[in-house]
Amino acid sequence: MREKEFISTIKTMLNSNYIGDDCAYLPDLGIVVTQDSLVEGVHFSLDYMTPYQLGYKSVMVNLSDVASSGANPKYLTIALSLPTNIDKNFIEEFYKGAQEACGREIKIVGGDITGADKVYVSVSAIGATEYRKIASRKNAKVGYKVVVAGLHGSSAAGLRQLLSGNKSENNFTKAHLEPVAQVEFGKNIGKNIQVDYAMMDTSDGLMDALSTIANESGVLLEVYFDKIPYDYHLVNFEDIQDLVLFGGEDYGIVAVVPKDLECGGVEIGEVKKGLGVDLRFGQNVTHYSKEDVENKIYNHFEGKNEI
Amino acid sequence: MREKEFISTIKTMLNSNYIGDDCAYLPDLGIVVTQDSLVEGVHFSLDYMTPYQLGYKSVMVNLSDVASSGANPKYLTIALSLPTNIDKNFIEEFYKGAQEACGREIKIVGGDITGADKVYVSVSAIGATEYRKIASRKNAKVGYKVVVAGLHGSSAAGLRQLLSGNKSENNFTKAHLEPVAQVEFGKNIGKNIQVDYAMMDTSDGLMDALSTIANESGVLLEVYFDKIPYDYHLVNFEDIQDLVLFGGEDYGIVAVVPKDLECGGVEIGEVKKGLGVDLRFGQNVTHYSKEDVENKIYNHFEGKNEI
Numbered sequence: 359m360r361e362k363e364f365i366s367t368i369k370t371m372l373n374s375n376y377i378g379d380d381c382a383y384l385p386d387l388g389i390v391v392t393q394d395s396l397v398e399g400v401h402f403s404l405d406y407m408t409p410y411q412l413g414y415k416s417v418m419v420n421l422s423d424v425a426s427s428g429a430n431p432k433y434l435t436i437a438l439s440l441p442t443n444i445d446k447n448f449i450e451e452f453y454k455g456a457q458e459a460c461g462r463e464i465k466i467v468g469g470d471i472t473g474a475d476k477v478y479v480s481v482s483a484i485g486a487t488e489y490r491k492i493a494s495r496k497n498a499k500v501g502y503k504v505v506v507a508g509l510h511g512s513s514a515a516g517l518r519q520l521l522s523g524n525k526s527e528n529n530f531t532k533a534h535l536e537p538v539a540q541v542e543f544g545k546n547i548g549k550n551i552q553v554d555y556a557m558m559d560t561s562d563g564l565m566d567a568l569s570t571i572a573n574e575s576g577v578l579l580e581v582y583f584d585k586i587p588y589d590y591h592l593v594n595f596e597d598i599q600d601l602v603l604f605g606g607e608d609y610g611i612v613a614v615v616p617k618d619l620e621c622g623g624v625e626i627g628e629v630k631k632g633l634g635v636d637l638r639f640g641q642n643v644t645h646y647s648k649e650d651v652e653n654k655i656y657n658h659f660e661g662k663n664e665i
Numbered sequence: 666m667r668e669k670e671f672i673s674t675i676k677t678m679l680n681s682n683y684i685g686d687d688c689a690y691l692p693d694l695g696i697v698v699t700q701d702s703l704v705e706g707v708h709f710s711l712d713y714m715t716p717y718q719l720g721y722k723s724v725m726v727n728l729s730d731v732a733s734s735g736a737n738p739k740y741l742t743i744a745l746s747l748p749t750n751i752d753k754n755f756i757e758e759f760y761k762g763a764q765e766a767c768g769r770e771i772k773i774v775g776g777d778i779t780g781a782d783k784v785y786v787s788v789s790a791i792g793a794t795e796y797r798k799i800a801s802r803k804n805a806k807v808g809y810k811v812v813v814a815g816l817h818g819s820s821a822a823g824l825r826q827l828l829s830g831n832k833s834e835n836n837f838t839k840a841h842l843e844p845v846a847q848v849e850f851g852k853n854i855g856k857n858i859q860v861d862y863a864m865m866d867t868s869d870g871l872m873d874a875l876s877t878i879a880n881e882s883g884v885l886l887e888v889y890f891d892k893i894p895y896d897y898h899l900v901n902f903e904d905i906q907d908l909v910l911f912g913g914e915d916y917g918i919v920a921v922v923p924k925d926l927e928c929g930g931v932e933i934g935e936v937k938k939g940l941g942v943d944l945r946f947g948q949n950v951t952h953y954s955k956e957d958v959e960n961k962i963y964n965h966f967e968g969k970n971e972i
Contacts, residue, residue, distance in 0.1 A: 360749070360780075361778050361779065361780065363753065364747075364753065364756050364778050365778055367753055367756050367757060367760075368756060368760055368778070371757065371760045371761075371764070372760070372764070372773055374772065374773065374774060376740075376772065376774035376775060377774065377775060381775070382740070382742070382774035382775040384739075384740055384774065384791075386739075386793075387694065387695065387696055387739065387740075387791070387793060388694065388695075389694055389696065389791075391740065391742055391774065391775065391789070391791060392742070392775060393742040393743075393744050393775060393776045393777060393787070393789050394744070394777050395744045395746060395777055395779055395785075395787065397746050397779050397780065397781045397785075399781075399782065400746075400779055400780045400781060401779070432691075432693075432694065433689070433691055433694075433698065435689065435698055435699070435700040435789060436700075437700050437701070437702045437744075437787040439702060439704050439707075439785065440671075442667070446670065446671065446674055449671050449674050449675060450674060450678065453674075453675055453678045453679070454678075457678070457679075465681065465683065466679055466681065467681060467683035467684065467689035467691065467698065468683060468684060468688070468689040468698065468699060468700060469700045470700060470701050470702055471668050471671050471672055471675070472668065472702055472704050472707055472708070473667075473668070473704065473707045474704045474706075474707060474783070474785065475706065475782055475783055476781070476782055476783075478702075478704075478746065478781065478785050478787075480700070480702065480744040480785075480787035482698070482700050482742060482789035484691075484694070484696075484698060484791075486693075486694060
């Protein structure tokens with residue numbers, strides 16, 4: 359969690375209103391912007407990830423941030439640093455993956471390429487706000503519903519398989535190597551909603567998103583574990599609940615919106631007075647304070663660290 | 666020049682109109698965007714560069730790109746990757762430098778921080794076009810004047826001193842470690858000009874900018890070496906001409922604009938029919954084709970590599 363300390367140092371220094379959501383919202387320009395990096399040996403290994411998958415995932419990670427602001431993802435720049443043993447084929451495969459993740463409507467418009475000891479990718483993404491209401495983690499309100507898009511736990515299960523040497527493609531490894539961000543879900547909420555709301559992607563895990571929204575908004579999120587969608591093959595894992603709640607890198611989205619908003623996704627709970635997250639599991643309720651969640655992430659999963 | 670080959674591969678794959686200038690121009694959003702990275706061991710060493718200077722230079726490199734498009738630099742995101750031996754003091758000094766380079770009007774609005782083996786900085790910068798004419802390297806026209814802002818050769822001279830172990834601060838080492846981009850020069854041209862024009866920063870050297878503009882525009886730039894401004898202490902270097910023309914990292918700007926435009930800077934030549942650069946030195950004229958310049962940069966100085 360050294361990086362988390364660094365981030366709080368940076369936040370204090372910058373003293374910026376822009377910092378705190380998946381994207382910075384720049385109303386004067388009508389855009390949101392985000393930048394996220396993937397570093398070899400920290401976020402991935404070329405032992406189990408192909409250049410195509412690296413390009414694909416690097417883009418998806420950033421599209422997820424833009425979509426979870428409610429904006430319309432439009433443009434990307436990509437900075438790529440590469441060791442000398444990497445050849446033209448790597449670049450071609452990387453960009454094939456990046457373009458596949460972009461689809462037809464999102465364009466890669468620049469960046470740079472440099473030497474380095476390891477593979478390093480940093481992508482910056484820009485979304486158009488197009489007069490939408492942009493989400494803030496601070497805007498969950500009592501009476502709103504908690505909605506989730508995407509399956510959770512698959513990516514962490516896949517990473518565990520990859521790290522244990524299982525390189526065969528299955529739903530879990532694919533969820534980790536080629537995650538599909540919930541772009542349409544986020545975009546559509548931004549397009550249709552007229553009131554303040556909270557939205558955040560689950561890059562650091564579902565519980566991290568729930569807890570961050572709850573604590574930033576000063577409310578209690580009551581969530582039913584049994585309603586959370588996940589791949590039923592996860593029942594083969596002993597720690598299925600941890601995988602679903604704390605796994606990370608599924609790039610789903612949590613939206614906390616008025617109950618009457620038709621927005622797709624799966625309703626997993628609602629907002630009440632209080633603070634933190636109440637997780638209901640059958641008859642049991644477990645309360646998660648901000649500290650409970652941070653400690654759990656620290657002990658089990660290493661998070662990413664956006665400013 | 667391996668990276669140059671990679672860039673041409675990427676350009677072919679992306680088949681993009683956006684790529685080819687210091688920034689990508691996104692007229693639908695009214696912005697320009699650029700992303701440039703600095704990698705430890707490739708672009709700098711912590712043996713001679715302080716964290717403050719690294720933050721300062723990382724920002725200036727990107728502001729230079731925005732200013733040389735004629736746009737108004739507004740926002741930055743910064744991705745920082747750091748080895749485990751780096752402490753909070755490094756982050757504070759880095760961000761002090763970054764903020765100093767931003768001044769009061771430009772804001773750092775996001776990014777991320779991750780672990781890595783070496784220090785890696787990737788900055789993305791956004792400028793507002795504010796209904797300006799945005800520069801293109803393709804728009805130099807016969808009869809236009811060639812104007813340069815900033816001193817050239819100092820940064821390369823400074824780097825040579827630093828690499829030879831001379832760490833005392835002087836104009837040259839300062840030019841390398843804390844370059845000041847020609848932000849006002851570029852911004853003002855963009856604000857005042859009504860017609861097509863060419864502009865490019867000299868990150869890869871003055872001759873690289875002259876040659877790129879000439880060849881992209883299909884014209885000949887006739888340039889008088891004696892008119893090029895440089896620090897007079899450069900006369901102590903035997904290869905002064907190479908330093909001034911090919912040195913790189915001074916972050917000056919070359920503008921090729923109508924003769925009647927009042928734009929500041931120093932007029933060093935004019936645009937004629939033909940192709941490439943004619944460098945006049947007293948009575949002598951040396952012609953530089955595109956290949957001459959690329960070979961010279963390849964043999965003497967390693968360039969940066971923007972997409």
